[in-house]
Amino acid sequence: MSPDLNYEDVTLIWLDENINENFDCLDTKCRLCTIVNYFKVFDNVQETVDYVQSALHEHLFLIVSGSLGETVLSCIHNEFQLKFIFVFCMNKEKHSEWTYKYEKICGIFIDKYELFHNLTAKVRIYEKSLLTISIFNRSYTTGEEHSIRDYTIEENVNLMWLEAFINILLDVPLDKNVAKQDMIAECRLYYTNNPAELKKIDEFENNYCPETVINWYTRDSFVYRLVNKALRMLNIDIIFKFRFLIIDLYQQLKQCHIDYMKSLSTIDPNKVIHTVYRCQHIGTHELEKLKASIGNMICPNSFFSTTEDCLMAQSFVAGSSSSECVIFQIDIPDSYYQNAVDTSNYICPFLKIENLSQFQSESEVIFSLGALFRIESVEKYNMWFVCLKFEDGNDELIKDFYQTDKLENQTYDWQSRCSVEDRILLLTEKFPLSSRNIINIYIKYGVFADVDGLTTAKTLTTYRKGFELLMKCLPDYHYALTIAMQLSIGLLYCNRGERFLAIQFGEEALHVAETYLQIDHECSLICYNYLAVIHQIEDQYTESLSIYEKMLSIAKEHDNSSALLAIYFDINRITCDFGDYEYEMVSLKKMVELERKLGCENLENNYYQFGSYYERQENFTIALYYYKEHFQCLLKKHACLIDLLRSYSRIGKMYEKYNHYIAALQIYIRVLLAEPITLISYGCSLLRNQISHEFIPNIKLKYNYILISQFVSNIKKNVS
Known part of the structure; x- marks a missing residue:
């Protein structure tokens, strides 16, 4: 925490051309510093104007001498970031002539102790009224x-x-x-x-x-x-x-x-908290957002301070002419108390803290981080009233918000998670159980896009910063988090089409894995898998296959059958895409062998894979055998009708391919007759998809085409 940066809310500026290092000035500076720690002193009007206009995200309080006040305020009074002005001078009457024109002026002070008192009160009220709501x-x-x-x-x-x-x-x-x-x-x-x-x-x-x-x-x-x-x-x-x-x-x-x-059953019913208030100034455009958001949810970004006393709430408000005074009235419905059964599951607790607070007379009620409120109404009386209802987590929207991490509470393994993103999430299985959900969420959702949908340098910096903070929380997992960060950022560059940078980040992650996590071979496998996928996206078949073979070597060395199965699956996919039929068959056989070893053989999928392989080899007889076995598997597990019809049509297609037209036609007709309504809802005719252009002419040569075509035509009409 550098003293050169402002970590508090208020920045105090003192402008006076006669500021010097005499005892009175030094004493004033010291006392002002105790009120506002971040304190800037100027003796030049233009420097003050430049600073105020550049401090767009600060909350500025200005102390100005009478001699310079009118000059500087003509330039900066309407700046949004300038909140309050205190005129500190020797002649109150003289400067009253011009100060009335400026609404942000809180007073003219000739006694510094009176200035300190008023400044302290205004700063405290202003800090108390600040709030950010999403x-x-x-x-x-x-x-x-x-x-x-x-x-x-x-x-x-x-x-x-x-x-x-x-x-x-x-x-x-x-x-x-x-x-x-x-x-x-x-x-x-x-x-x-x-x-x-x-x-x-x-x-x-x-x-x-x-x-x-x-x-x-x-x-x-x-x-x-x-x-x-x-x-x-x-x-x-x-x-x-x-x-x-x-x-x-x-x-x-x-x-x-x-x-x-x-204690609700034993306390005075009048002491049950039902309505609390908070008053603050907000900008006009922000008020419009609230008015347009009735029925939606808001969430304060900090502990949310309120009071049961509406008049007390109004005393804690400080604003300017460019803002509107708004009273938030928060109702805690009876249903909250009636539905509160399991006290261990309170998501956002609240408490009347009068006995614990430094200021016991304020009737303060504080809500915890993450409290959610529904906007019920926004209406204007003598001032704006925004009515909110405290939500206890039963609403579906609220459940979605609070349980995001629960939705991400998944187990990642080599078989069930095949995408490169999910393989990166294999790293989270190494972290403490309590932190896995958080890290999963951050890896998957931690980077946001700018208005053009592109990841910017700023968002990448934010993303990296988040990982660095996770490393602080989990110092024993520093290197695993570094790998997750490098691969995640690399994927972002890959999605932007910057594959060279994507590979560079992958290689950096691999260096960390092989240098610092040698005992954990899966970290290296995850990095290699990432690099193989990037090369595959670039259609660099040889490089990608070479990396997969390196992964095979590592997995075999450590007898990691689970990883071996996943790697052979990836090899099968890439060899299929690039037409390397010999290697594709090798990988298929290895997959079956490993599935049997691990006790997770998937006959249905294997029959389909082998059938597809032999079909592409134009060995339709063997393909037909495997497709028939695939169909039998679907029947045994009572698969849905559409899956059965797809599989059965595939069998018909194999009969057609080696000229068994009668058998093919019988299957196609059975498909049409099976469930016309289902076929219509499916969106297209399976018959149209499966019958080739050559099929009808060949039928015409051997059979009475007129009778058959009339029969098929009638069936099609019935289906339509």
Whole structure:
């Protein structure tokens, strides 16, 4: 955490041409720094204007001298990122003449202690009111940081990644003492020049325990400011540094929520939480998004602070003339309490924290990360009211959102997962069970596309960053994650048509596997499989086959029959595509041999594969034998009618190929008569697909074509 970057919400600017290094100025700077850590000092109007106009994603508070105020405000007052202005001067009456024109001015101050008091109050209220919400709705595109995010593909992945990251923090073993010391060291580095925060950091180090986490989170301190902005902006680096505290906060909220739910039968019904409020300023265009999203879901990106007191909520609001004041009214329906049976499965706990908070008079109710709310209405009275309903996870949309990782909870093995993507996911089988779902999701969905559908350098950087954070969480699996990262990024380049880069990433992954994971031969096999597929896509048959043969050598050396079977399957596929019939037959026989060894022989598939092979060799007699056996397998397993008809038609085609026309015609007619309705729903006539152009002329020479064609024509009419 570099002191040169702002990890808090507010940036404070002080512009005064008379700033110097005398004691009073130094004292003022020190005191201002304790209020806002990220602090910029200017004595030049143009430099100030340039900075304000460049800080598009910051929340700027400006202290300006009376002599420069009117000049600088004429240039920057309407900048969206400039939130509040404080005029600090020697003559209040003189500057009252021009300050009334600017709505963002909070006051004119001649006493610095009065300035400190008002600035502190305004900063605290503003920080408290900041919130980022993701909307499950159609996309909007803007260039600013907003309090409401669009649920575009990028936001989808960001939010999914945040949820996934929190889950992995909860599940992966953590040495909290080490994590705590890491966090404290980073905070001390960031607040090097802020003695007030350094004192709080010392207090945190000496007195913190999990039971006090809510108190610390609600205090006016570095904890709230750093954690809240990191969550709101999805700054995974900072989230990781505060991982133990986020875990403690979530777990205490959940345990207290369980205790609260268990006590419902004994507490005063008036103390049951039914309605809470939150008030904040949002931009006009953001309000329009809310109005267009009625019935949809929203999800705050951080712990969500509310209060049971509507008037109290309105006191915690700070905004500007370019925004609208909105009261969010959140209803917790009776059904939530009635349906709460299994207390261990509360997904998003909430809690009234008055006894645990630093500010007990605020009647604060805090919702955990990932809470979901349905937008019920957006209406204008004396101010805008947005009515939300807390959702408890029973809604299908909510289940889909929360259970994404469960949907990805699959076992990957060499036989059942044949695509190159799934073979990469074989790496996840090596990770702790609790983290596999998270890594599966990130590998499969972690990269999002830009508006043109192309993966950009920025998204690749984000993707790589996510893997690096996974490596921090799972340091014992650093090299396996490195391989997964290289192969996943390589696939993205492959999909973009940049095959040279795709091969380069594959070779880098293979180098890691062969250098650092020699004892785990499957990592090398996965890398070789990736490279073989890339060469195959490039129609480089010789190179691809050579790699598969290298894989065979490795799998045989380690007696890995499962991998051998999968490799022979891939060899069979590539030799079939490139017409290498001799090698194709070798691979088919090896597949059957290995299936029998592993006890997973698939007679149905094998008969079909051999039939297809001999058909392409134009050995129709042997092909007919295997297709008949394939048909018998389908009959025994009571396959669906369409599969049976396909297989039976294939037999007819073999009879036709070696001129047994009567047998072929009998089969085709039986296919037509089998189930006309099914054939119609299938979309096309199997007879039309199977009968060759030469078939009818040959029939005509040997049989009474008129009678047969009339018969077939009548059948076709009936089918139609």
